[in-house]
Structures are given as structure tokens and as C-alpha cells.
Amino acid sequence: MNIENYRQAIAKKKTFNRTVKGYASLRSADLRSADLNAADLNGANLRAANLRGANLRAANLRGADLRAANLRGADLRGADLRSADLNAADLRGADLFCADLEDANLSDANLSGAIGLLVASDFLEKNFKFEKNGSMIAYKVFGKHFDPLPGWKIEANSIIVENCNSCRTTSCGSGINLANKKWRGFEKMDIIWKVRIRPEWLGGVVVPYHTDGRIRCEKCELIEISSINSKI
Numbered sequence: 001m002n003i004e005n006y007r008q009a010i011a012k013k014k015t016f017n018r019t020v021k022g023y024a025s026l027r028s029a030d031l032r033s034a035d036l037n038a039a040d041l042n043g044a045n046l047r048a049a050n051l052r053g054a055n056l057r058a059a060n061l062r063g064a065d066l067r068a069a070n071l072r073g074a075d076l077r078g079a080d081l082r083s084a085d086l087n088a089a090d091l092r093g094a095d096l097f098c099a100d101l102e103d104a105n106l107s108d109a110n111l112s113g114a115i116g117l118l119v120a121s122d123f124l125e126k127n128f129k130f131e132k133n134g135s136m137i138a139y140k141v142f143g144k145h146f147d148p149l150p151g152w153k154i155e156a157n158s159i160i161v162e163n164c165n166s167c168r169t170t171s172c173g174s175g176i177n178l179a180n181k182k183w184r185g186f187e188k189m190d191i192i193w194k195v196r197i198r199p200e201w202l203g204g205v206v207v208p209y210h211t212d213g214r215i216r217c218e219k220c221e222l223i224e225i226s227s228i229n230s231k232i
Contacts, residue, residue: 027065077116101169101209120168120207127180127213134199138178138215139226141189154193156224164204164218171208175216183213195220 025045033053043063050070058078066086073093081104088108097116111117129137142148152160165173178195179185186192197205197220204218 102171104169106169118207118209118211120205123207123211124205124215127182131196134202136197136202136205137223138195138197138217138220139181139183139186140176140178140193140195140220141186141191142193144185144189154222156222158222159219160222161219164206164216166206168206168209171210171212172214173206173208173216175206175218176220177214177216178220179214185214192226194223194226196223197221 026049027045027047029046029049031049031051031054033055034051035055036059037055038058038060039056040060041064042060044061045065046061046069047065048068048070049066051074052070052072054071054074056071056079057075058080059076060080061084062080062082064081064084066084066089068088068090069086070090071086071094072090074091075095076099077095077097079096079099082100082102083104084101085105086109087105089106090110091114092110093113093115094111095115099116124136131137142154148154149160149162152158160176162174162176164175167173197217201217201219206216208214
């Protein structure tokens with residue numbers, strides 16, 4: 001690279017940095033393979049931007065508009081994508097290891113071949129016990145944050161039902177919130193219910209990407225009262 005090309009490259013980089021800092025629109029920008037490691041793109045308008053193969057590792061993309069953006073093969077490891085709008089974004093083959101997707105909008109996003117996301121079935125198999133017939137055992141407390149629904153009967157053999165938020169980027173949403181027996185939130189709780197999710201109800205189970213041990217479901221059966229201080 002000669003000195004003139006070098007100066008042009010530096011000038012272009014400075015202009016880009018000012019653009020990002022001022023939250024000016026980068027809509028439809030061609031940023032293929034760009035090195036944006038740890039870049040501050042908080043709230044940036046990157047709608048339909050071409051970020052294919054870009055290095056966005058540890059980038060701050062919180063609240064960014066990434067609708068219809070091309071993020072195919074992008075490195076998003078450790079990126080802050082909280083509340084980002086990724087509607088219809090192309091994330092095929094993207095690396096999302098340790099990316100924070102809390103409350104991000106992934107509706108219609110193409111995640112085929114993306115890596116680093118929590119596999120729900122693996123999490124359930126590793127953290128919950130299953131009975132011989134395929135039913136899953138979990139644990140629940142009532143009244144810690146919200147009162148039970150009026151129609152619920154909190155008694156053994158009772159079946160409870162609730163509308164379940166199916167969005168995996170929402171850590172705590174509507175539904176019957178459950179956990180495995182090691183969940184820290186059960187500490188110092190006196191009444192903990194052991195519950196069963198029958199095989200035919202497992203389709204209503206949601207495992208958030210950033211779960212701390214909690215899951216939610218739309219239907220389960222109360223078995224018995226257990227205690228975290230006993231061998232449950």
C-alpha cells in the first residue's frame with residue numbers, strides 16, 4: 001500500500017468511527033468482512049447492512065436495528081445484542097457463542113448452521129430427570145413473584161395450564177416457570193412442589209438461551225411437596 005492509499009484508508013476509518021459514534025444511519029452499508037471487534041454500535045441503524053463475515057466479536061449492538069441484515073458467517077462471540085432487532089436477519093453460520101440475546105427480536109431470522117446457541121434438548125437431558133415413560137420431572141414454587149392463577153388447584157395430582165411465552169430470548173416470561181432442583185432460587189424456600197411434564201406436553205416446554213436453570217411450560221402435573229433441604 002502506498003502512502004496515498006494509506007492516508008485514504010485512515011481517513012475512511014476516521015469517518016466511519018465518527019458515523020458510528022454519532023449514531024448516523026449505516027442502513028444498507030457494505031461492511032463485508034469488516035473488523036468491528038469491540039465496536040460501539042449501540043442503537044445503530046444497520047438495517048439491511050451487509051455484514052457478511054464481519055468480525056463483531058464483543059461488539060456493543062444493544063438496541064441496534066439489524067432488520068434484514070446479512071450477518072452470514074459473522075463472528076458475534078460475546079457481542080451484546082440485548083434488545084437488538086434481528087427480524088429477518090441472515091445469521092446462517094454465524095458464531096453466537098456467549099452472545100447476549102436477551103430480549104432480542106429473532107422473528108423470521110435465519111439461524112441455519114449458526115453455532116454457540118444453547119440446544120434445548122441437550123439442556124433438558126443434562127439437567128432434568130426423566131421417568132421410564134418419558135415424563136420429565138421438575139420443581140416449582142408458588143407465590144414467590146406472582147400469585148397462582150385463580151383456576152389452579154395447588155394439590156397433588158392437579159394439572160395446571162398457562163399460556164407460555166415461546167420466545168427463547170426472554171429469560172423470564174409467562175408460563176409455568178420451573179427449574180431443576182439445583183436452582184439457587186429454591187434456597188430458603190419452605191414449600192417446593194415436585195411436578196411432572198408428560199411426554200405429550202414436552203412440546204410446550206421453552207428453554208431460554210440464557211437460562212440460569214429455569215424453564216417454562218404450558219402444562220404440568222403436581223406430584224407432591226418436596227423440600228430443598230431434603231433429598232428431592
